Amino acid sequence: MNDRTRVQPSRRVAYDVLSAVRESDAYANLLLPGRIARAGLSPADAALATELTYGTLRMQGYYDRVIARAAGRPVDRIDPPLLDVLRLGAHQLLSTRVPSHAAVNESVALARQVGSRSGTGFVNGVLREIGRSTPEQWRERVLADAKNEDERFAAITSHPAWIVRAFHRSLEAEGRGEELEALLEADNAAPRVNLVALPGLAEPPSGTRPDRFSPVGFTAGGGDPQGLVTEAEGRLRVQDEGSQLAALALTRARPIEDGERWLDLCAGPGGKAALLAAEALAGGASLVANEVVPARAELVRRALAAVPLDVPVWERDGLEVGRGEPESFDRILLDAPCTGLGALRRRPEARWRKTPRDVAELTTLQARLLDSAVEALKPGGLLVYVTCSPHLAETRSVVADALDRHRGVLRLGESAEIVQSVANERLDLAGDPQLVQLWPHRHLTDAMFIAVLEKVAG
Numbered sequence: 001m002n003d004r005t006r007v008q009p010s011r012r013v014a015y016d017v018l019s020a021v022r023e024s025d026a027y028a029n030l031l032l033p034g035r036i037a038r039a040g041l042s043p044a045d046a047a048l049a050t051e052l053t054y055g056t057l058r059m060q061g062y063y064d065r066v067i068a069r070a071a072g073r074p075v076d077r078i079d080p081p082l083l084d085v086l087r088l089g090a091h092q093l094l095s096t097r098v099p100s101h102a103a104v105n106e107s108v109a110l111a112r113q114v115g116s117r118s119g120t121g122f123v124n125g126v127l128r129e130i131g132r133s134t135p136e137q138w139r140e141r142v143l144a145d146a147k148n149e150d151e152r153f154a155a156i157t158s159h160p161a162w163i164v165r166a167f168h169r170s171l172e173a174e175g176r177g178e179e180l181e182a183l184l185e186a187d188n189a190a191p192r193v194n195l196v197a198l199p200g201l202a203e204p205p206s207g208t209r210p211d212r213f214s215p216v217g218f219t220a221g222g223g224d225p226q227g228l229v230t231e232a233e234g235r236l237r238v239q240d241e242g243s244q245l246a247a248l249a250l251t252r253a254r255p256i257e258d259g260e261r262w263l264d265l266c267a268g269p270g271g272k273a274a275l276l277a278a279e280a281l282a283g284g285a286s287l288v289a290n291e292v293v294p295a296r297a298e299l300v301r302r303a304l305a306a307v308p309l310d311v312p313v314w315e316r317d318g319l320e321v322g323r324g325e326p327e328s329f330d331r332i333l334l335d336a337p338c339t340g341l342g343a344l345r346r347r348p349e350a351r352w353r354k355t356p357r358d359v360a361e362l363t364t365l366q367a368r369l370l371d372s373a374v375e376a377l378k379p380g381g382l383l384v385y386v387t388c389s390p391h392l393a394e395t396r397s398v399v400a401d402a403l404d405r406h407r408g409v410l411r412l413g414e415s416a417e418i419v420q421s422v423a424n425e426r427l428d429l430a431g432d433p434q435l436v437q438l439w440p441h442r443h444l445t446d447a448m449f450i451a452v453l454e455k456v457a458g
Contacts, residue, residue: 006109010045011088014052015110018084021057021349028053028349033226056091058188058348061158063090065142070129071122081114082123089127094138100131157184162356163341170390174431179441186441191345193225194218194241196271198278198306202235213423213443214244216275234306239271240343242438242445243388247272248279248422249436249450250333250384253413256283260330264289265318265373268296270303272335277307285330290314290321319368322375331382334373336366338387338394342447345440363393370402374410380457382413387449390437395449399435402453413452 013035020026032053036046056063064075067086075083089107092098104127111123130138139156146152150168154161164184171177196217197204204210204218205228211217217239220228228236250262262280267273267289280287289304289311291297297315304311316324339354339362340347370385377383385402387394403410416433420426428442436450 007113008045008106009039009041010049011052011106011110013039013041013049014056015084015088015114017053018056018088019081019114022080022084025353027347028057029346051096052088052091054190054348055095056087059091059095059158060087060348060352061160062142062155063087063094063158065145065155066090066094066130066138067126069141071126079115079119082111082119085111085114085123086126089123090130093127093130094135104128104131153180153184157181157188159184159187159344159351160354163351163354166341166359166391170392170395170437173392173396174437176430179439182441183439186439187344188348189345189440191240191440191446192219192444194239194244195220195225195228196237196239196244196275198235198237198274200282201278201307202232205236210424211241211244212425213427213445214241214248215422215424216248217241217244232306234274234303237271237274237303237306239275240346240446240448242342242443242448243272244275245419245422245438245445246335246384246386246448246450247275247333249415249419249452250331250382251276251279251283252422253382253384253418253452256280256285257330258284260285261328262287262331262333263321263325263329263373263376264333264335265321265369265376266335266337267291267300267313268293270296270300272333273300273311274303274307276333277304277309277311281307281309287311288314288329290316290318292317319372322372325376327376327378329376329381330378331384332373332377333384333386334369335386335388336362336369336394336398338362338366338389339391340388342388342390342438342440342449346446359391359393363398366394366398367401367405370398371405374402374406374455377455379455381455383410383453383455385449385451385453388446390439390447390449395437395451396432396435399451399453409456411454411456413454415450415452418452419450 017032068075092103108124111120142155146155150161150164154164168180171179199216208218208220264273268291273289277287289300291300301313340350344351412434415436416429419436438445438448
């Protein structure tokens with residue numbers, strides 16, 4: 001029996017994905033399904049591989065604190081492949097029902113494949129040290145090391161401290177600062193899978209449940225929803241409920257007039273563009289989708305193939321579209337590039353990749369894209385600014401600065417009232433009624449920010 005056969009396939013798949021995330025900045029949600037298929041995992045093993053992968057990534061920061069204590073050295077002094085093995089083992093010991101001996105023995109076998117002989121002994125020793133104490137005891141030790149409240153939340157919920165502070169400020173801006181712990185815990189919960197039935201082209205299948213808020217969304221009863229998507233040839237799509245509401249805020253803010261021209265300025269990977277196209281088809285409007293990255297533009301084309309509407313897909317720099325197409329569009333969606341801090345449930349590894357410097361760079365880009373969108377918008381037209389981030393610098397500040405730059409030209413609509421009019425039932429929204437911030441702990445959506453703006457008619 002060789003080493004590879006001694007490691008359960010689901011654990012090997014999880015390790016391979018963790019390794020790729022670390023080495024090449026891969027995204028687990030894109031990589032894992034292919035690795036599961038390639039390994040030919042049974043449904044039970046696929047579920048275990050998924051839990052091990054996402055559970056380890058979500059709680060990586062916490063596990064690193066435990067590992068450092070158990071190993072007697074900082075994690076940056078541990079060989080990266082062995083650290084991945086230790087994180088995977090720590091997750092099994094501290095957060096699953098996997099028997100301790102199985103977690104340790106499988107981890108040692110895995111370490112033998114990816115590390116040295118001495119590394120195998122090191123992994124064995126560290127994991128046995130972790131297994132000598134209960135999860136509650138480790139929690140108390142980690143909390144004891146924290147110097148302040150933000151650090152306590154950061155440590156125990158496995159978020160970088162700067163993200164904890166940013167989330168706290170965003171909630172406080174709504175007068176809901178006390179919800180911080182609930183938000184951080186929601187970030188570490190496995191998200192439900194939402195789907196959208198493109199309006200006028202598909203209906204939710206029998207046996208599914210309508211979404212609480214989105215009038216075109218639903219959730220499947222269980223299992224892999226990809227079968228539904230494939231069978232419907234893209235007219236049913238996986239899409240977060242918050243993303244659906246963001247697109248519908250543009251299309252349903254007011255009645256559509258025949259012949260309107262719409263623009264999705266940053267359309268990749270195409271989920272919102274497909275929903276916009278279906279709405280445009282039903283309302284007698286046309287749509288242009290723009291995506292500067294060629295690979296993402298191809299994803300947009302694939303998404304739009306489900307809608308029988310001729311939608312040109314441009315590959316232009318969004319910063320130049322306004323200058324090239326002045327006052328050309330009645331409605332524009334700007335789903336701006338952002339930190340993605342609102343989707344950490346789905347891409348837990350992103351929390352370890354982003355830094356405050358990313359926020360500064362992105363807000364500059366967001367502001368310039370907003371200026372381009374304002375230039376491309378017809379007088380009297382609607383512009384919906386969206387980010388999948390609740391960071392105040394990427395949301396309220398970007399909008400406030402744009403209103404200041406375009407004083408007398410741009411005004412803020414009643415965004416909350418518009419989104420409430422779209423939703424099936426009333427959303428618990430807080431703060432400024434002219435802005436909408438959705439939250440995973442409050443709405444079970446990604447933390448989408450939505451602002452509806454109008455260009456003043458001449």
